[in-house]
Amino acid sequence: MIYLDYAATAPMPRAAADAMYAVLTEQYGNPSAQYPFGLEMKKRLEGWRGIVAAAMGCPPERLYFTSCGTEGDNWAIRAALWQNRHAGRHIVTTAVEHSAVLECCKWLEKDGYEVTRLLPDGQGNITAGQVLEAVRPDTALVSVMLVNNELGTIFPVGEIAEGLPAKNPKTLLHTDAVQGFLTFSARDLGADLISVSAHKIGGPKGIGALYIGPRVRNPRPLLPGGGQEGGVRAGTEATAQIAGFAKAAELRMDSRLEDQRHLCELKAYAIEKLSAIPDLHFVGNGAAPHILSVSLAGWPSQNIVNDLGSQGICVSAGSACHQGKPSHVIAALKLPKRTASGVIRLSFGPAVTKADIDACADAIRKHHDSRCPMLL
Numbered sequence: 001m002i003y004l005d006y007a008a009t010a011p012m013p014r015a016a017a018d019a020m021y022a023v024l025t026e027q028y029g030n031p032s033a034q035y036p037f038g039l040e041m042k043k044r045l046e047g048w049r050g051i052v053a054a055a056m057g058c059p060p061e062r063l064y065f066t067s068c069g070t071e072g073d074n075w076a077i078r079a080a081l082w083q084n085r086h087a088g089r090h091i092v093t094t095a096v097e098h099s100a101v102l103e104c105c106k107w108l109e110k111d112g113y114e115v116t117r118l119l120p121d122g123q124g125n126i127t128a129g130q131v132l133e134a135v136r137p138d139t140a141l142v143s144v145m146l147v148n149n150e151l152g153t154i155f156p157v158g159e160i161a162e163g164l165p166a167k168n169p170k171t172l173l174h175t176d177a178v179q180g181f182l183t184f185s186a187r188d189l190g191a192d193l194i195s196v197s198a199h200k201i202g203g204p205k206g207i208g209a210l211y212i213g214p215r216v217r218n219p220r221p222l223l224p225g226g227g228q229e230g231g232v233r234a235g236t237e238a239t240a241q242i243a244g245f246a247k248a249a250e251l252r253m254d255s256r257l258e259d260q261r262h263l264c265e266l267k268a269y270a271i272e273k274l275s276a277i278p279d280l281h282f283v284g285n286g287a288a289p290h291i292l293s294v295s296l297a298g299w300p301s302q303n304i305v306n307d308l309g310s311q312g313i314c315v316s317a318g319s320a321c322h323q324g325k326p327s328h329v330i331a332a333l334k335l336p337k338r339t340a341s342g343v344i345r346l347s348f349g350p351a352v353t354k355a356d357i358d359a360c361a362d363a364i365r366k367h368h369d370s371r372c373p374m375l376l
Contacts, residue, residue: 007347020244048246055249070100072195073224082220087136101239111276124284128159146180152286161190207241263289273361
């Protein structure tokens with residue numbers, strides 16, 4: 001199998017799986033228990049928190065474990081709005097955010113919030129000036145993702161953070177950094193709330209984290225209950241998942257610079273190989289080295305995905321969360337219909353090789369040569 005869908009999920013290293021297995025079978029104490037076995041697990045939990053916090057570039061006491069990126073996004077948005085409930089009911093976001101943000105905003109509109117969704121240009125770019133111009137005296141929250149999960153576009157979150165106080169000092173800034181994990185430091189980025197997910201970096205599914213900065217005072221819990229996670233995220237901690245998350249983060253941090261160089265080389269090589277295929281267009285100009293969207297104009301994207309999948313090559317027709325539905329990200333670019341219908345996403349990880357790219361490019365060319373495009 002040739003796996004080119006790392007933006008959907010990444011394979012787990014054996015060391016991360018072993019860390020989870022040890023917790024499941026030997027270190028299974030409840031961190032809230034007060035006898036030595038439980039207290040030892042509490043100590044381990046805080047050690048794992050420290051590892052993930054170091055990977056995010058934030059103090060451990062400001063990092064809270066969640067069940068996933070979606071929970072982190074929803075919690076961040078609602079916590080920010082609760083703090084600014086007397087300051088306004090306006091939200092600024094983009095039309096190309098992950099569904100976790102956009103669907104949350106849709107529900108909030110039913111509760112009387114007003115949402116401004118900023119459209120990107122034809123290449124998928126959104127500028128800091130565009131975001132700041134949309135901020136009003138009643139803007140409670142700005143939520144802009146760090147890296148777009150379909151295009152690889154890097155949004156100027158740091159620049160937005162720098163300009164936001166002059167526009168409205170009360171407005172809080174959230175960023176969904178799931179696709180940009182390990183490329184930033186929370187201290188430098190400047191966002192008030194940052195959500196990440198473990199399974200994008202080789203950790204287990206079902207665990208994520210939320211950084212809550214000092215401007216968010218007494219964050220309102222998304223899930224009230226017991227006193228876990230400092231009393232703001234109830235529920236017995238998923239210790240095995242957290243152990244796997246920490247080990248995956250540790251491994252990726254150790255090889256981060258080497259991985260970045262490898263991914264940059266892979267993307268450049270993929271662009272070179274794919275450029276030779278007739279009717280293929282590159283979609284957007286995302287700078288993230290692990291994501292590349294292309295379109296085989298006139299050929300249905302799901303047909304391409306199915307054909308390549310039958311040959312053991314895994315690519316996607318967009319975010320895995322769409323489950324076959326049209327992508328709101330591609331729709332926002334306002335591409336010609338023939339181009340939009342043929343978009344597929346290739347996304348890379350440390351284990352991907354140039355030989356994998358060669359095989360994928362050959363398969364796409366064969367698909368092009370052996371099939372007629374749909375008529376539009």
